[in-house]
Amino acid sequence: MIQIKNLYFKYEDEIILKNISLKLKDGCYTAIIGANGSGKTTLAKHLNALLMPAKGSVIVDGIDTKNDQFSVRKKVGFVFQNPEDQLVYSIVEEDIAFGLENLGIETKEMKTKVNEIMKELNIEYLAKKNVNMLSAGQKQLTALAGILVMSPKYIVFDEPTTLLDNKNKKNIMEVINKLNKKNKIGIILITNLLNDIKYADNAVVMGNGNIIFDDKKSKLNKNILKKAGLDA
Amino acid sequence: MLKKLTFGQYAHKDSIIHKLDPRIKILAVVALSATAFLLETYYKFVIFSLFVLVLIAISKISFSSLIRNLRPFFFVFVFILLMYIFFSRNQLDQGIRTIWKFILFIIIASILTFTTTITNMVTAIEKLIAPLKLIKINPRTTALLIALTIRFVPALFLYADRINDARLARLGNLRNPNHIKLLFLPLLDRIFKSASTLSDAMVSRCYTEKRGAYFNIIRLRYYDYASFIILLIFILLMLYASLMNLLIPWSLLPEKYSS
Numbered sequence A: 001m002i003q004i005k006n007l008y009f010k011y012e013d014e015i016i017l018k019n020i021s022l023k024l025k026d027g028c029y030t031a032i033i034g035a036n037g038s039g040k041t042t043l044a045k046h047l048n049a050l051l052m053p054a055k056g057s058v059i060v061d062g063i064d065t066k067n068d069q070f071s072v073r074k075k076v077g078f079v080f081q082n083p084e085d086q087l088v089y090s091i092v093e094e095d096i097a098f099g100l101e102n103l104g105i106e107t108k109e110m111k112t113k114v115n116e117i118m119k120e121l122n123i124e125y126l127a128k129k130n131v132n133m134l135s136a137g138q139k140q141l142t143a144l145a146g147i148l149v150m151s152p153k154y155i156v157f158d159e160p161t162t163l164l165d166n167k168n169k170k171n172i173m174e175v176i177n178k179l180n181k182k183n184k185i186g187i188i189l190i191t192n193l194l195n196d197i198k199y200a201d202n203a204v205v206m207g208n209g210n211i212i213f214d215d216k217k218s219k220l221n222k223n224i225l226k227k228a229g230l231d232a
Numbered sequence B: 001m002l003k004k005l006t007f008g009q010y011a012h013k014d015s016i017i018h019k020l021d022p023r024i025k026i027l028a029v030v031a032l033s034a035t036a037f038l039l040e041t042y043y044k045f046v047i048f049s050l051f052v053l054v055l056i057a058i059s060k061i062s063f064s065s066l067i068r069n070l071r072p073f074f075f076v077f078v079f080i081l082l083m084y085i086f087f088s089r090n091q092l093d094q095g096i097r098t099i100w101k102f103i104l105f106i107i108i109a110s111i112l113t114f115t116t117t118i119t120n121m122v123t124a125i126e127k128l129i130a131p132l133k134l135i136k137i138n139p140r141t142t143a144l145l146i147a148l149t150i151r152f153v154p155a156l157f158l159y160a161d162r163i164n165d166a167r168l169a170r171l172g173n174l175r176n177p178n179h180i181k182l183l184f185l186p187l188l189d190r191i192f193k194s195a196s197t198l199s200d201a202m203v204s205r206c207y208t209e210k211r212g213a214y215f216n217i218i219r220l221r222y223y224d225y226a227s228f229i230i231l232l233i234f235i236l237l238m239l240y241a242s243l244m245n246l247l248i249p250w251s252l253l254p255e256k257y258s259s
Helices: A039-047 A071-076 A093-094 A097-104 A107-118 A136-148 A166-181 A222-227 B022-038 B042-059 B065-086 B089-115 B118-128 B128-134 B139-169 B178-204 B222-244 B248-250
Strands: A001-010 A014-024 A029-034 A055-060 A076-079 A154-158 A187-189 A202-209 A211-214
Touching: A001 A039, A014 A039, A014 A211, A014 B118, A029 A039, A029 A055, A029 B222, A039 A055, A039 A076, A039 A154, A039 A187, A039 A211, A071 A076, A076 A136, A076 A202, A093 A107, A097 A107, A097 A136, A097 A211, A136 A166, A154 A166, A166 A187, A202 A222, A211 A222, B022 B042, B022 B089, B022 B118, B022 B222, B042 B089, B042 B222, B065 B089, B118 B128, B118 B139, B128 B139
Parallel strands: A029 A187, A029 A202, A076 A154, A154 A187
Antiparallel strands: A001 A014, A001 A055, A202 A211
């Protein structure tokens, strides 16, 4: 379980997150929604220990992000909004293996894992392709494969469909849903599009660095969304 | 033009150059570039260029990709030539040779980047500069910096292209110095944002300064040693010719062609 306790975060003199407390259960699909500037990406970066709380704490399966970032990052994967900026190596299969190289997985096992993940996401045909030649959808799937191959317990998706067309958007959302329902990976989806939360179990609505709503998605209503500056 | 640019990008082909150990390829690039720098006579230029052409043929790189790599430097070549024409016409010959050298440098570097993946390049540079650890320079970080620069060159051109399109859509004119400034400032902003996201993406995938394992293990094989010996013989012959001026046909030719 990921537990956020009284989290405060400020950038220069501006307070971005104010007293956030949240529990994200194992295997749960949670959508964090909010308008631009509501603090949802800042919150998401705390889950992967990319940012540290100014006050309060983020605890992933009993590990405080302030104490052991490496272990936290092994448990929580992070898929960024722009796939162009998250691929490190130029060849698809090599980029997917980047995380495994860091974890020190033996070469033979690494190759097996990379092939399995590519098969699972139906991107085997991209294995030897140059990442600069891929479409946005293919880049996003490659980025996702690079995270999945590390076998994380939770994956944070930061607006993963923003730069995709409808067909790729639908494909990515279905892949995310499958990861949750079939592979039992906890999903934390950051978005400002209500269409994207179709498969989520829970919803967290944010506005001005505060949590406005945290409950089952079915309990969301127009007033809450309006309060968060989102179209109902 | 920018959209078509594939500068320095690996192209998967089944060739002996692709299979060579990246350390040998990097050392070859250094050695060949240094030799090209020492070229003087046109005959040596021709022999050297023929050797490079053989390398291109063996590596199965398409000529159109190489030409595309040279295109962005076209204005530099024209500039060098114009400088010689206007300010040192009696040394125009020298200008042509300087441009020829530049072209050779670019082609030699392109052979490396077209035939070597970033991972292999990182591994090779990491191993070649491993002794720098003694002076507290981290080989993996340094190697990754060099490799990422190559990986992101096309992305930079893509960003520049998009910003340029946005400027033109709002009636911008790149001949106006102020508008050029408007191209570079957003481009710099985009580059810094990209670098920041990339570093976050690397950290989130457990990046450490010491790599725990290698996806592609590089190992010297018999053809690496053979290639290195062939390269060494060629370079020594070229250097020998430069130092002693002993290649017979050159000495038989009129002086104006041999210097």
